[in-house]
Amino acid sequence: MTTWLVRRFAASLIIIFAVVTLVFFIIHLAPGEPFLPQGESYVDPAVTQHVREEFGLDRPLFVQYVDYLRALAHGDLGESFAERRPVSEILAETIPDTLVLTGTALAIDLLLGLVLGIYQATHARRIRDVLLGYATLFLSSVPTFWLGLLALLVFGEWLHWVPVGGMSDPVVHRSLPWLARFGDDAWHLALPALVLGGVGAAGTARYQRAAMLEVIHQPFIRAARAKGVSEGRLVLVHALRNALLTFITLFGLSLPFLLTGAVLVETVFAWPGMGRLAAEAVFRRDYPVIMAVVIAASVMVVLGSAVTDLLYAAADPRIRVHDA
């Protein structure tokens, strides 16, 4: 087990290292200047040169690379070009805000999707299943940002059930007692989380339904039925335990999402998360922030993959994490 962990850790480091290198060189070698948001055409070259010197961008590329790696090893992610403050600070602010949204959305996604998938599988081919199937198909094919816009229109503008964007009321928030503050946050969170979670749940439900159906037709289910086990127990204990393996894969694949956020939905709802941060950083050519975001994302992906493998091994007795 320890050997596996060590090897996995080493492999993950290599992948992250490769990602860092790749992204670094892509950014620095591609055409375009930092500090010049897209569209701006002319700046006095002297100014450009001065700014480049100030940020050390005129040094040889390899030197910049090594410096970056060295700083990274010390946990220093550099300083944002646009905001002139440490990237780690920016991330520290943004990550919790992201987690609030993505955590809630993921919870809705996985729980609702699981329940729906099981429900559909147990009523397979009947009207309920067919209609739900159409609904999940449509919902998982819809552009989330468009759905978000429409939801904002209907529930925000027309019905005034929810505010039209932002994470909290910009004016009043700080002066509210904590319970009201929590309510204000929840009120703002509801729609984006529901949109993200709903679309995700549709996809998860489709996956889970298929997984359950596959298991339900296996011979061991019939053998258990022949023992006199109730249908409910057959589904919720015998079948689900097997279909859980698919679910674990889904869960693992969704972990990176916690940190990377949802670029499009955050933009639509003006939610200050990592996704929106990434989009803005890219727009402003803020290299350090871009690098940091990409590194964070790959760390999550690699972590998610390792967690998935561990959970899978725990859940499926046929697979054990061997040293082999």
Add this chain to the structure above:
Amino acid sequence: MIAGAPVISLGAVAIALLVSLEAQRRGIRRAWGRRFFQHPLAWFGIFMVTTFVLLAIAAPWVTRYPPSQPLDIIALQNRPPSLLHPLGTDVYSRDVWSRLIYGSRVSLSVGALAMLLAVTIGALVGAVAGYMRGGIDAVLMRIVDVGLAVPRIYLLLLAVALWEHLPLVLLVLIIGLTGWFGTSRLVRAEVLALREREFVVAARAIGGEPGRIIARHVIPNVLTPIVVSAALGIGNVMLLEAGLSFLGFGVQPPTPSWGNMIADGAAQLATAPWSTLFPGLAIALVVTSLNAVGDALRDALDPRRYRVGDA
């Protein structure tokens, strides 16, 4: 010509109807065709996609107005749907129906081409890795790991931001190049399984060279995951392109794409929802159809059911 636009549009729909009915008639002759059409949405999916494709091809004849030309800046700004403008006009006084149809050309072709690129690369890499195994496999799969380590949307953002103005060809290329990793893993798994089956072993035994074996024996049998990947992949790519265009990074205005149409209409969502509603609806319909077809294909071509021979 211009007055006949509605008639030609209906004609296109009718042709799509005939084509899909004929496809069904021919399809159910084969076992997999019957399984495919057992899914009620499969036929609908084919019909929808065919309709959109035909309308896109016949764009000049099914639209009355040019897509990117403001018509009457004052009188025709943000007009709701009417007889002359069946889907209304947008904030720049352009006919929404026109932009939708011409936009479909962009969105559909970006989707199809990028998917084609991704699936081809993925299939080749997967097949080679699975068949050759050893060092080549290890290297290729490491590359796949790295490719999968960064969420695709970030890769795309990264790529599109580095160029000032992204030509459409480059957009297709980048979307395609960032999308082959998953397919390669699927194909590799199939190939690994296939490799040990009798007919491949036999081909190796009589001294066939790897290239030939891959091309003639392996690839035809791994078509299932490839085809399913493709059908589901186009939908994915279309959603990505729409997202990018919405953010301003993809297809640049004034060229219409369903994504940037949604962006254009977002500001006046409350007063003129149709300019955002219809492009999004179009995307939803096409992607739903593609997903329905992809699902039905996956069930129909399921190798486990298909390989009846080796019970």
Add this chain to the structure above:
Amino acid sequence: MNEPLLSVRDLKTYFVTERGEGIARAVDGVSFDLYPGETLGLVGESGCGKTVTALSLLRLVPEPPGHILAGSVIQYEGRDLLGLTPGELRAVRGAEIAMVFQEPHASLNPVFRIGDQVSEAAIVHQRLSRRAARAKTLEMLELVGIPDPARRIDAYPHQLSGGMLQRVMIAMALICHPKVLIADEPTTALDVTIQAQIVELLERLQAELGMALILITHDLGVVADTVDRVVVMYAGRVVETATTRDLFAHPLHPYTEGLLRSVPRLDDPRRRLAGIRGQVPAATGWPAGCRFHPRCAYTWERCVADEPPLFERREPGTRDAGYARTARCWLLEEPGRRDDRHE
């Protein structure tokens, strides 16, 4: 003769095929009795409907696409199994009538320990505590001959061999001491040496626990050793019933004759392997007239035109005068035609 424990009359189980090719009449009017404590062999090639018959007994046939026609009767201890509510049916399954399936690897849940799977029936039916059930499981595992049961009880299915898994399945089926055990091809998926062991095990368990056993197989060798009476099936119907001794000594139906002749014999090595010409027809299209006639060595016009009923024959000197022999063949009415054998 005592009363039959299980009585099947005119059982019909049909399937709607997915390609719209029509209806598969997998079981098309099967009747037989099972007496307490006896071993009944249900014999036939694949496609004859024996497995579907077994599944129908416990109503394990998936409802679409299959269904048991009205008019079928399955009586167990006087109750009609087909008229039971789901709850009543569940009480019968596993506790009164139990079943062992063909593929031991596939019939056990891969993510649960075998001990838990064996205990489950006892917990469900007898409401035993987990500890009591576990003790019982250990007993059963020992009874079926699993070495080192205390350790194996916590094993997962993939850790055991096919033979062991089959023993586990048998333990799983018998833990509630049912009165009937249906064994569907229990040895087909196993190696020959293991087959013998399993058959021996079933015999021994029957002697010790006293249950009736329906042994479904296509292997006449297994039948010869262990079974009291044989029911031969073909094309969804019963074509012959007899005691084992009578069947082997003196088969009445040409199909049975063919089956017996096709068993290779060690004492006659130079004889060519005999088979029955032709193939089992598909359940969607049983032949007209006698269903066996296209493959029969004695066919004449009557066989093509009319399907024979199940004739009863009480032959003098049969061992058990209590049961009649039956055979579904016109030869029983026109025995002279037996000399008219044509290949």
